[in-house]
Amino acid sequence: MQPPAKRVRLSREQRRRQLLDVAWQLVREEGSDALTLPRLSQEAAVAKPVVYDHFGTRNGLLIALHRDFDARQTEMIDAALEASGPTLEDRAKVIATSYVDCVLAQGREMPGVLAALAGSPELETVKRDYQLAFIEKCRRALAAFVGRRGIQPAGFWAMLGAANALSDAASTGEITAEQAQDELFETIVAMVDRSHP
Numbered sequence: 001m002q003p004p005a006k007r008v009r010l011s012r013e014q015r016r017r018q019l020l021d022v023a024w025q026l027v028r029e030e031g032s033d034a035l036t037l038p039r040l041s042q043e044a045a046v047a048k049p050v051v052y053d054h055f056g057t058r059n060g061l062l063i064a065l066h067r068d069f070d071a072r073q074t075e076m077i078d079a080a081l082e083a084s085g086p087t088l089e090d091r092a093k094v095i096a097t098s099y100v101d102c103v104l105a106q107g108r109e110m111p112g113v114l115a116a117l118a119g120s121p122e123l124e125t126v127k128r129d130y131q132l133a134f135i136e137k138c139r140r141a142l143a144a145f146v147g148r149r150g151i152q153p154a155g156f157w158a159m160l161g162a163a164n165a166l167s168d169a170a171s172t173g174e175i176t177a178e179q180a181q182d183e184l185f186e187t188i189v190a191m192v193d194r195s196h197p
Contacts, residue, residue: 063126080094
């Protein structure tokens with residue numbers, strides 16, 4: 001007779017990571033509509049109160065997924081910028097490549113999460129915080145190359161809009177990842193070039 005398997009107790013952070021990983025898998029395999037807290041509890045083989053304790057509501061879980069995606073994207077871009085060369089082309093290439101690669105690495109899951117949260121005030125706050133942080137990151141990364149005219153906020157918002165649209169088009173197969181990266185690279189360089197009189 002086999003002794004019962006010893007249960008391993010996870011730390012709160014480890015449990016949260018496990019739940020997020022299972023949630024991403026559910027969204028990937030069945031879409032965001034399948035993602036509920038009871039279903040996550042079942043798939044992760046944990047008691048419902050554990051899931052509710054971590055996320056509170058379905059929107060809380062979806063927001064956590066969005067933050068998880070943002071954290072990975074930020075980490076990826078930060079590491080790439082740290083390792084990049086010193087030229088404008090180096091920096092623009094890193095921003096363009098990292099942004100598109102991170103969206104593609106998440107596949108079609110992120111649009112489903114965003115669609116499920118559409119209209120949620122919490123989503124708008126989380127999205128805006130991420131957008132502002134990303135724009136500030138780009139402003140700092142490109143600062144050494146900006147001319148006397150500077151780059152107006154509208155330029156950075158246009159760059160971010162292009163990054164999102166190009167990444168989405170690459171994730172649905174309308175264009176290739178390389179085409180998305182190349183076009184975003186050109187957009188960033190042109191934005192900086194316009195800052196020179």
